[in-house]
Amino acid sequence: MQFNYTRSCSFVSYLKVLLVLLFAGASQSASAQITPSTGYTASQLVSKLVGAGVTTSGEVLTCASGASGEFMVTSSNLGLDCGVALTTGKVVTGGGQYGINVLTGVASGSFASVDNLAPGDAALTTLAGQPTKNACILEFDFIPSGDTIRFNYVFGSEEYPSFTCSNYNDVFGFLISGPGFGTGTNIALIPGTNIPVCINSVNSGVPSGGYLLADCNSIGPGSPFPAYFVNNAAGTSVTYDGFTTVLQAKAAVTPCTSYHLKLGIADAVDGVYDSGVFLEAGSLSSVPNTTLVAVGVGTIPYAIRSCAPGHVTFNTAATSCTPTIIKYLISGTAINGYDYATIADSVIIPPFGTTAIVNINPLLIPPSTPKTVILTVLIPDHCDPTLLVPDPLQSATLTIYDSFHINIVTPDTMICRGESVNIIVQPDTIFGVLMVYNWTPAAGLSSSVVLSPTATPTTTTTYIITGNVLVAAGCPDATDRITITVYDPPVLTVDSILVKTCVGVPVNLHVNATPVGVPYDYSWASGTYLSSTSISNPVTNPFATGDITYTVTVNPTAQPLCKSTATVTVHTLGDYTVGPVSSNICFPQTVTVTSTGSTEFSYVWTPSIGVATSTSRTPVISDSVVGNTVYTVTSSYANCPDYVHTITIHVDTPANLQTIVDTICLGMSTTYDVTVPGGLYYHYQWSSAPSTVLISNDTSSHPIFTPSAAGSYVLTSVIQPISAVCAVTAIVKLEVLPNVISVHPTDTAICLGQVVQVIGSGHPAFSYQWLPTAGIGVSNVLNALITPDTSALYTVTAHFHSCPDIYATLNLQVQPTPTVYIGGNRPLCEFDTLHINASVLPAWFTGYTYTWSPAADLDNTSTSTVVFDGTTTTTLHLVVTSSAGCTGQDSAVITLLPGNFAAPLPDLAFCPHDTAILNPAGGAGLSYHWYPSIYISDSLSNSPVIRPIASQSYYAIVTNANGCKDTVHFNTIVHPAALISVPDSVTLYPGENYPIEPITNCTTFTWFPYTGLSNPLISNPVATPDVSTLYIVKATTEYGCKAVDSINIIVNEETLIAVPNAFTPGTGVNGEFKIIKRGIANLNYFRIFNRWGNMVYESKNIDAGWDGSWKGEPQPFGVYVYSIQAVTSTGKVFNKQGNVTVIR
Structure with missing residues (x-):
């Protein structure tokens, strides 16, 4: 069957459609036979694909058994080392079925065509325009950290080459959905185009028999693209007869935003002619490649020892929303930590940053050959992500040189006055273009900053060239020199080569030239302070100290090139400073004078008393006069006016040392006066150790001291006059006693005749006294032994002569042995109770405890008065004990009389608030007393009205004519009132509901409003309101009791x-x-x-x-x-x- 349609890659007859929503990464070459494996979960497959900068979740795998898996390559033309395989057939070859790997022979003899009888996929069907089968889909969500997502892949098919440029064309696509994309955007494109990758767009360029190349051309401009096709007919590793080269799909994404990927492949129409996609392990990434740039001096990758550090800059093309940690390999001939300062093996580019810098700081070492520092980025191995391998495409090299050089090629030269020399200099071959130069002296040079100047010296001159790299601050200079000798100058003499003067004092200069009788031209340089620069005897009048060297150049007027020079140095002195201008010393200290004055001055100090050498420029002065003394120095030089300066010396004496020892008690304050007599200018500074002493004024000579804790203190006062070196320290050693003592016990009871041993805690510096002394053998010790005969409050007083007395008390209670009487033997009606009030003497003591036995027939066993309700004749015993253990006892026989004569009463049932009349049956002469009396109209009536509000057990005490009492019981059952209770309010966040679980005893319920409730007629509906709602519930018990409550469910639109x-x-x-x-x-x-x-x-x-x-x-x-x-x-x-x- 054939179909007529516009040619594209998205629908075929024998169609295998691959959808890969998004992957990214870098390819690696493969090596060895292909070893496939299956049985992996969706999470394991996705984990195999994911590289740096991508996090995934929600992994789902929908494939026929054996259609998905992983592969490892050792030698293959596939172009990938390892990764994930998705197929329309099988991954592993075996059992008579071919997967992706060739076992023997070549690909053309290994036909992979397995029908898994698996269903298709709706999205693939839409893309293909045909029904699909054998779908194998891997999909998941992902979040990229960068702005680009990329991955590497190879697509192969058994339909190569038989269906090239035909209608029976496997098609393959990658779709991404999320922000910036529609429901699915295909990014499996021919590089540099918008043409999708498929059999008709990537092939050998030769159509299969019976098909037209135009059908391949119609895919798009340039189609087909043979450069991306691998003819695998003779391949020995992959079963598919053809596949693409390693291609990369990528897409621009928003960092840290969620996207969805769906990777799948399917047969179309039928289930034969398998296809598969190979996805490179670890290539799904969102971390841009790193470019490294090494910069040393200027912009070149060379660094110099002793210069500013070089550096390697790590740049990424795009930012990431998380820190990017780049590990790198450090190599090269330079040794880390020896040739350059130690660097780490990784660098971090901060979130949303694109750059990080590693400084390479060369270190000074013995001269050596140039060394290289190579930094190469380490990337995870695709097949073993735990192994980092260097990426040669991400590398930078910095070369370290010991120094740079310059060389003057022109030799030393001799010239006559007025001739010139062209100085030729060879620059450094590496750094020359970056260097700047400076010649000294500059005189006679055409330029002092060019490499090769022209020199025209007037005298024999040695020129020095200094070169340095301007951009590398701190580099040592490179230098060379040349000497140019100048001959035939006139002979010059001066009156004096050194002329002495002072600032503002003029002096004459004079030069003589021989032979005489020849007209000469004179030129003085510099002309500073000179009256003229063109005569033989100018006048100079310096206005600054120091030496000025004047150079006079003399040449015959007729022969200007034959020049001679002479120099005259004018040595000028000026005013100066002496110091210290003001000194504070402590006798017998001395002051050493400093002076900026020249040693050429003559000095005289007055007064000379105490001055070690009165003619010294910087004498040592030993002043013994307390107070201020002014010393004057007068200096003279040549014909200069005298200079006069003064200094002032202040002399102090130290205060006398004091050491004070004192003892006080905690809570007291004290003061110590360390005032220096007559010392109004002394400063006081107090401190304490430890510092828990409050000082009223730490700069007073007599402050008040208040310790905050007991212990030993050292108080110090630094007493200082104007001269700090005269300071002395006064010391107060203060012992602070505690202001509390304690004794044990403090309050106790004993039997008469017992002895009490007191254990006390107090400072041994105190003296002690107990009062009263009755019963105390030794009353002036803290740990006293007391044998009292009566109760008493004892007080011990601690005394120290400078402290207020301190007290502690001991309350001793002396208790008697009790005498007990419980009333003797007596009769008791059966079922009656007997109130027994024990008599215990002496009665003035109220601290007794009572123990009655047997306890089974008593209402209480620990009070002086008890109620006996025994059913048989019983002997009662009472033991009375004081708190100190003093004991007395008594007993009595209680004989029981018959008492079962009252008729029983039936139990009654009530609803809340119901009433009933009690009518007990019985003979004449009986009287009733009802218990408890609650809810009964008259507890002494024979027929009272009862109105209980809760179930209650009642009894009546019935008394006959003989005074005996009988008891009858009956129960009232009050059905519970209706109860329903729900919380006042709850808060729901988006996506939450609230199961209402009321506390209730009701059986029927009605909730209002109904909106948002799972069921308004049950006790515990689930509430899912769209808006905040107040729900009201009405409930009824099985007995018809009713109750109402409400709950306010607040809907908060924000997530917490x-x-x-x-x-x-x-x-x-x-x-x-x-x-x-x-x-x-x-x-x-x-x-x-x-x-x-x-x-x-x-x-x-x-x-x-x-x-x-x-x-x-x-x-x-x-x-x-x-x-x-x-x-x-x-x-x-x-x-x-x-x-x-x-x-x-």
Whole structure:
């Protein structure tokens, strides 16, 4: 059957359609036979595909058994090392059926055509325009961290080459859906075009027999593209007769946003002629490639020792919403840590950044040959992501040189005055273009900053060239020199080569030239301060100190090139400073004078008393006069006016040292006066050790000290006059006693005649006295022995001469031995009770405890008065004990008389608020007393009205003429009132509902309004309102009792997200670090980093959590950084970063 239609790649007769919504990565060459395997879950296959910068979730695999799997390559023309295979037939060859791998022979003899009898897929059917079969689909959601997603793939088919340019054309596509895309956008395109990849667009360019090339041309401009086709007829590894070269699909995406991918392949119309797609492992990525740029000096990749560091810049073409950690291999001939400062083996590009820099700082070492530093980015091996391998396409090299050089090629030269020399200099071959130059001296040069100037010296001159790399701050200079000798100058003499003067004092200069009688021209340089620069005897009048060297150039007027020079140095002195201008010393200290004055001055100090050398420029002065003394120095030089300066010396004496020892008690204040007599200019500075002493004024000579705790203190006062070196320290050693004592026991009871041993706590410096002394053998010790005969309050007083007295008390209660009487033997009517009031003497003591026995017939066994209700004759016993254990006892025989004479009453049933009249049967002479009296109109009536509100057991005490009493019982059953109780309000977040679980005893229910309820006639409907709603419920019990309640269900449109701040891995409910969510939210990412910036966990499943491990290893106790981004159902973006502590 054939079909007429516009030629495209999306529908065929024997059609296998592949949909791959999105993958990204870099291809690697394959090597060895293909080894396929099957039996993997969707998550395992997706995990095989995913590389850096992509997180996935919701993985679903819908394939026939054996149609999907993984492959490993050791030698093949496939172009891939390993990855995932999706087919319309089988992955593994065996059992008489061909999969993707050739077992023996070549591909043309291995025909893969297996009908799995599996259903097709609706999306593939729409794409193909034909019914589909044998669909194999792998789909999932993903979130990219970068702005581009890419992956590498190869498509192969058994329909090559038989159906090239035919209507029977397998078609293949990649679709992505999400922000920026429609329901599915095909990105499986011929590189640089919008033409989809399929058999008719990628082939040898030769149509199969009976078909037209025009059918391939109609796919789009340039179609078909033989450059992307591999004829595999003779292939020994892949069964398909043809397949594409390794191609890459990519798409622009929004970082940290969720997208959906659906990868699938299917037969169309029938189930024969298998096709398959090979997807490279680890190539689904969203991390842009890194480019490395090495820069040393300027913009070239060369660095120099002792210069500014070089650096390698890591650049990415696009940003990522998460930190990008780039590991790299350090290689080259330079040694890390020896040739250059130690660098790390990784760098981090921050979120939304594109650049990171690694500085290469060369170190000084003995001279050596140039060394190289090579940084190569490490990438995960595609087939073993745990193994990092270098990527030669992501590398940079920086070369380190010891220095740069310059060389003057022109030799030393001799010239006559007025001639010129062209100085030729050879620059550094590497750094010459970056260097700047400077010649010294500059005199006679055409330029002092060019490489090769012209020199015209007037005297014999050595020129020095200095070169440096301007952009590399701190580099040592490179230098060379040349000497140019100038001959035949006139002979010049000067009156003096050194002329002395002072600032503002003029002096004459004079030069003589021989031979005499020849007209000469004179030129003085510089002309600073000169009256003329063109005469033989100018006048100079310097206005600044120092040496000025004047150079006079003399040449015969008729022979200007034959020049001579002479120099005169004018040595000028000026005013100066002396110091210190003002000094504070402590006798017998000295002051050493400093001076900026020249040693050429003559100095005289007055007064000379105390001056070690009165003619010294910087004498040592020993001043013994307390107070201020002014010293004057006068200096003279040549014909200069005298200069006069003064200094002032202040002399102090130290205060006398003091040491004070004192003792006080806590709570007291004290003062100590360390005032220096007559010392009004002394400064005081107090401190304490320890510092728990309050000082009223720490700069007073007599402050008040208030300790805040008992103990030993050292109070110090630094006493200082104007001169700090005269300071002394006064010391106060203060002992602070506690202001409290304690004794044990403080309050106790004993029997008369017992002895009490007191254990006390108090400072040994105190003296002690007990009062009263009665019963105390030794009353002046803290730990006294007391034998009291009566109760008393004892007080012990602690005394220290400078402290207020301190007290502690002991309350001793002396208890008697009790005498007990419970009333003797007596009769008791059967079923009656007997009130017994025990008499215990002495009665003034009220601290008795009571123990009655046997307890079975008593209402209480621990009070002085009890009620006996025994049914047989019984002997009662009472033991009375004081709190100190003093004991007395008594007993009595209680004889029972018959008492069963009253008629029984029936039980009664009530609804709440019902009433009834009690009419007991019985003979004359009986009286009734009803118990309990609650809900009974008259408890002494023989026929009272009863109105119970709750079920109750009643009894009546019936008394006969003999005074005996009988008891009859009956029960009232009150059906419970209707009860229903629900919470006042609850809050729901998007996607939540609330099962209403009321507390109730009712059996029928009616809820209003009905809207949003699963069932308005049950007790526990599920509420899912769209808006906040107040629900009212009316309920009825089985006895007709009614109740009403209401609940306000508040609908919050926003989602609530939170996280804990710590967790303990493996401990149950707190064993994972998870996001706490109320409502609906999609998780863009949930990442956790350790202190070194390593990402130890990443997920986009908002319900998943971190178990505290990384790469299968438990992580240590410590603080980790997390970063979360989620989007709520309202579109609100939720970002949260913080710390979480792992507790182990």
